[in-house]
Amino acid sequence: xxxxxxxxxxxxxxxxxxxxxxxxxxxxxxxxxxxxxxxxxxxxxxxxxxxxxxxxxxxxxxxxxxxxxxxxxxxxxxxxxxxxxxxxxxxxxxxxxxxxxxxxxxxxxxxxxxxxxxxxxxxxxxxxxxxxxxxxxxxxxxxxxxxxxxxxxxxxxxxxxxxxxxxxxxxxxxx
Numbered sequence: 001x002x003x004x005x006x007x008x009x010x011x012x013x014x015x016x017x018x019x020x021x022x023x024x025x026x027x028x029x030x031x032x033x034x035x036x037x038x039x040x041x042x043x044x045x046x047x048x049x050x051x052x053x054x055x056x057x058x059x060x061x062x063x064x065x066x067x068x069x070x071x072x073x074x075x076x077x078x079x080x081x082x083x084x085x086x087x088x089x090x091x092x093x094x095x096x097x098x099x100x101x102x103x104x105x106x107x108x109x110x111x112x113x114x115x116x117x118x119x120x121x122x123x124x125x126x127x128x129x130x131x132x133x134x135x136x137x138x139x140x141x142x143x144x145x146x147x148x149x150x151x152x153x154x155x156x157x158x159x160x161x162x163x164x165x166x167x168x169x170x171x172x173x174x175x
Contacts, residue, residue, distance in 0.1 A: 001029040001030060002028045002029045002030075002084075003028065003029065003030040003031075003032065003080075003081070003082045003083070003084075004024060004028045004030075004031055004032070004082065004084045004085065004086045004114070005031075005032045005033075005034050005073070005076065005077060005080075005082050005084075005085050005086070006020060006021050006024060006031055006032070006033050006034070006085075006086050006087075007033075007034040007036050007069075007073050007076075007085060007087075008033075008034075008035070008036060009035070009036055009038050009041060009043065009050075009127065010033070010035055010050050010053075010054055010127065011041070011043045011044055011045055011050060011127050011131070012044065012045060012050070012053060012127055012130070012131075012144060012148045012151070012152055013050070013053055013054050013057055013127075013144075013145070013148060014122075014125050014126075014127055014130055014143050014144055014148075015122060015125070015142075015143055015144065015145070016088065016090070016118055016119075016122035016125040016126075016143075017088070017127075018057060018058070018145070019088075019118065019119055019122055020086065020087075020088035020116050020118065021033060021058060021061070021064060022061060023116060024086045024116065025061045025063050025064050028063070028086075029063060030063050030064075030065065031061075031063060031064045031065075031086070032064075032065050032066075032067055032080065032082065033054055033058070033064060033065070033066045033067070034067055034068065034069050034073070034076055035047055035050050035051055035054065035066065035067070035068040035069070036068070036069055036070070036073065037068065037069070037070035044131055044152065044155055044156075044159075045151075045155065047068050049151070051066050051067075051068060053147065053148050053151060054066045056145075056147050057145045057147065057148065067080075072108070073085065073105065073111075074105050074108045074109035074111050075109075077105075077109060077111045078109055078111075082111070083110075083111060083112060084111065084112045084113070084114055085102075085105065085111060085112070085113045085114065086113075086114050086116055087102075087113055087114070087115055087116070088115075088116050088117075088118045089115050089116070089117055089118060090118045090122070090123045090124070090125070090126075091123060095115070098113070098115065101113070102115075125143055130143050130144065130152075131152070131156075134152055134153070134156055135156055140152075
């Protein structure tokens with residue numbers, strides 16, 4: 001059975017992500033979406049929330065599963081008997097960075113990286129850009145599944161009003 005992993009932060013998952021995942025699911029027996037914990041990025045959604053959103057948006061793809069991982073992606077691949085990573089490339093700038101990662105992953109663990117060109121309509125799309133535009137009231141409805149859009153708008157309203165889940169937790173803890 002041919003298994004691959006599609007890694008990312010997916011904060012939030014976009015139509016660009018879903019395009020790569022869907023196309024990979026047509027080629028491989030199983031696609032594992034690995035929600036990676038990145039301590040360098042501040043996230044709008046918790047890992048658990050991102051997993052829920054992804055599960056909701058890929059429920060029609062029977063050979064796709066969702067998991068999370070904190071650490072090196074190659075260690076995840078080893079632990080789960082996955083020999084290849086699928087990455088979407090939007091532009092040449094993505095390739096420069098991803099090539100270095102692919103070469104390191106191959107050297108560290110023999111894990112191959114397969115690049116899939118993003119469809120032109122998603123070539124500019126990133127979670128960070130979508131969040132930024134939405135934060136300032138821009139319309140990002142064409143770039144996100146409806147359920148994800150609704151959750152993001154709710155979360156951004158909470159953040160703006162100062163009543164996000166993190167603030168509520170801080171209040172409970174007396175911070």
